[in-house]
Amino acid sequence: MRRGLRAGPDYTARGPKQGLLRRRAGRAAAGLARGKGEQEGAAMKTLARDYKRHKYLYFMILPVVLYYALFQYGPLYGAIIAFKDYRIAEGFLGSPWVGFKHFLSFFDSYYFWRLMKNTLLLNAYLLLFSFPAPIIFALLINEIGRSLFKRFVQTVTYLPHFISLIVICGMITQFVARDGMITDLLVWMGMDRTALLGQPEYFRTIYVVSDIWQSVGWGSIIYLAAISGINPELYEAATIDGANKWRQTINVTLPGILPIIIILFILKMGNMLEIGFEKIILLYNPNTYVTADVINTFVYRKGLGESFEFSYATAVGLFQAVINFILLILANRFSRKVSDSSLW
Amino acid sequence: MRNMPNKRKLSLLLLLSLVLVLAACSGGNNAPGNSTGNTGGNAGANANGNAGGSGETAPVKLTYWVAMDGNASRSLGSYSEMLFFQELEKRTGVEVEFQHPAVGSEKEQFNLMIASGNLPDVIESDFTAYPGGPEKAIADQVLIPLNDVIDEHAPNLKAYLDEHPEFRKEIVTDDGTIYVFPSIGIGNRAVSGGLMLRQDWLDELGLDVPVTMDDWTNVLRAFKEKGAAFPFTARLGTFNATNAFNGAYGVGQNFYQKDGQVKYAPLEPGYKDYLAQLNAWYEEGLLDPDFATQDAKAHDAKVSNGDSGAFFAYIGSGMGRFLNAMEGQEFDLVGAPYPVLNEGEEPYFVNKPYEYRGGGSAGITPNNEHVAETAEWLDYLYSDEGHILKSFGIEGETFNMVDGDPQYSELIMDNPDGLSIGEAMGKYLRVSTPTPGLVGDDRYAEQYYEYEQQKKASATYSEHQDNADQVLLPRISQTPDEANELSAIMAEVQTYQDEMLLKFIMGSESLEDGYEAYTEQLRKMNIERAIELKQAALERYKQR
DSSP states (O other), X not given: OHHHHHHHHHHHTSOSSOOHHHHHHHHHTTTGGGOOGGGHHHHHHHHHHHHHHTHHHHHHHHHHHHHIIIIIIGGGGGGGGGGBOOOGGGHHHHSOBOTTHHHHHHHTOTTHHHHHHHHHXXXXXXXXXXXXXXXXXXXXXXXXXXXXXXXXXXXXXXXXXXXXXXXXXXXXXXXXXXXXXXXXXXXXXXXXXXXXXXXXXXXXHHHHHHHHHHHHHHHHHHHHHHHHTSOHHHHHHHHHTTOOHHHHXXXXXXXXXXXXXXXXXXXXXXTTTOOOHHHHHHHOOGGGHHHHOOHHHHHHHHHTSSSOOHHHHHHHHHHHHHHHHHHHHHHHHHHHHHHSOOOX | OTTSOHHHHHHHHHHHHHHHHHHHHHHHHHHHXXXXXXXXXXXXXXXXXXXXXXXXXXXXXXXXXXXXXXXXXXXOSSGGGSHXXXXXXXXXXXXXXXXXXXXXXXXXXXXXXXXXXXXXXXXXXXXXXXXXXXXXXXXXXXXXXXXXXHHHHOHHHHHHHHHOXXXXXXXXXXXXXXXXXXXXXXXXXXXXXXXXXXXXXXXXXXXXXXXXXXXXXXXXXXXXXXXOSSSBOOOXXXXXXXXXXXXXXXXXXXXXEETTEEEEGGGSHHHHHHHHHHHHHHHHTOBOTTXXXXXXXHHHHHHHTTSOSEEEEEIIIIIHXXXXXXXXXXXXXXXXXXXXXXXXXXOOOOOOOOSBOSSSEEEEOTTOSXXXXXXXXXXXXXXXXXXXXXXXXXXXXXXXXXXXXXXXXXXXXXXXXXXXXXXXXXXXXXXXXXXXXXXXXXXXXXXXXXXXXXXXXXXXXXXXXXXXXXHSOOSOOOOHHHHHHHHHHHHHHHHHHHHHHHHHHHTSSOHHHHHHHHHHXXXXXXXXXXXXXXXXXXXXXXXX
């Protein structure tokens, strides 16, 4: 058993500056990761003592360590097929090396810039509109005194989160069809009647607005939890100082949940090149490719083409991961400089 | 237990787990004993009753990987429960253990099976879609070449192949290797879908079923005047996955052949006229403007509520369902022939499936230790007797002989459990989807189509089905390197073509000004190289 435990720190303690995932795993193995490099010997002793004392705690963390080792780090070696022409029968190791062929073929693609632009723009809009929505919603909900009404509103807004994406997209399709509810509303406001999903200029709006609808309630939970953690004395002090509700919200509540906001923001930055593409696949059509086609959907279509493109898809995935990783680091660094709070 | 000392507790626990382990082991021992008992019994029955099987040797037990047909999985947990397979086992003495992938993840599980190297004795799948082609499946040690096996152990299939040399070409690789026991399409009713119109409207307006494109324009205009909001409704697939109207202009959807040369439709002159016609219909309000976005439900609703009077659909799933749903109301459908440009011409681009269906074909893996017996077993399906068993089942149970023709019994046609014809067929037989053996028997198609209109439509659509052989690309196969190159080119081309098709139809891109640039861009995307690759494969096909 001790051997199994030792595998944890070896994995996570390779370098001092590690990525987020490694960090997390490192933290999961927190007690173990103390020993590094030259302190190995001393660390072993500490570890042994620690192990004796907290046997059961170690036992409890074992599944987590195993999970990360088996399912998060283990499969990483498969990423080498990004540099190979992977063929099923020859396996990961047997397939021939091709260097950066798949990366270059993606970069050279006629649609590369459009895909980048669509992916980034859609994410930027999400960040701009969908990200703050739960924060504002949580602040508003927090001000509702009557708890029955509050609970009702919360329940109603959580609901879309539990509906399957297929159903959600089916509903969206119906709502914005030529004779859909939302189309009717817009026509009443003076728009020409048309199927909104057929018009490329509406795609991003539909995507972002429906995303807010889907996630605002669920997303607000974490902020509400953070708000309830704020020391009530702060509000009392503010009231004594003569601050009205608005002032209290701006100067007490918001700063109180700022660390959470920043953490979620940074995590979001680590996803800038990816997007919930299942939803796009369910909503787009060739006429809206011009705004809706993102990296993942393009790769998906290509994968269904003449042959399975495992290597190509892996190469694109790796490219996305690297960019995401860089964005994450930058966002974290930026946030540490500006606001003193950061992921690490 | 509370006062028990810890050690006692522990030993109790150990004891308990020991008992459990023992129970599991003995259970494991039991199972093989049982199954040998079973196979022994079957072998005996076989030796007595049937001289065809390899009676005297040890009973053959095969593992068989096959994705379950949706209609079957509604009432069966495994093909071993299917009447057809149970009877087949009785007749041949070969016991089969089925391995079914989960519905919906057949492709992934196929890949997993290949990657794991843990192969069953027989795999039934579509090996024309195997990454890198069927040749690769042999090179990958997934399939064994079957030429000699079929010569020696599959007299029925061999006879069929000898009689149909053109068909033989379809199922072999470029170097002449046979890799599966194919699913062979027979019958003269192969075309299962086409254009349909409201017969009652045509009657009311005193119009004939349209034949030429001009007829179509007239009929759609008349429908519009009559009050149909969207005379012709469609879905995206109507214009990029089926040959609805393009055939009238002498072009396919993508790649096709003309006089032995591979063509790519958008580069051919007829294609522009085709788009111009669709665009004209769109501008005139004859074509449903929502065709690109609507789902099947919205499409079908427009048909059944009278917003639309013409559309493309399949005889079974489309026409049959509409007629069934609208029974008792003023609603009647008719299948229109594949349209042509001028009176007297014949359509060439009809949606005819390949005679070699591809899917539902069984390959033997290198793991199989009973190759000869397996071949004999599969070959039975190509015999008359086996074909009847597979397609019609057991006489007196699922069919009756009427004037020498098998007629499905009530169990199929009016199932007591309330199953539809398709579902009942799926439960007892392997007839409505491709399987090893012969499929698409006219005697089956006749009965599968419930309504008179369906039977008529089937005849109309299939009238010129043989013309399709001249224009559709045969089952050519690309080498792995070619396939890689093709997919790199086609990923972009397909995106571009899909996008521009809609723009031209909807008029957001003008055909007059934009078409030149469109073909230019396709050339820049290397479409000509793609044509070359297809041509090379076609040449190899001709040499087979």
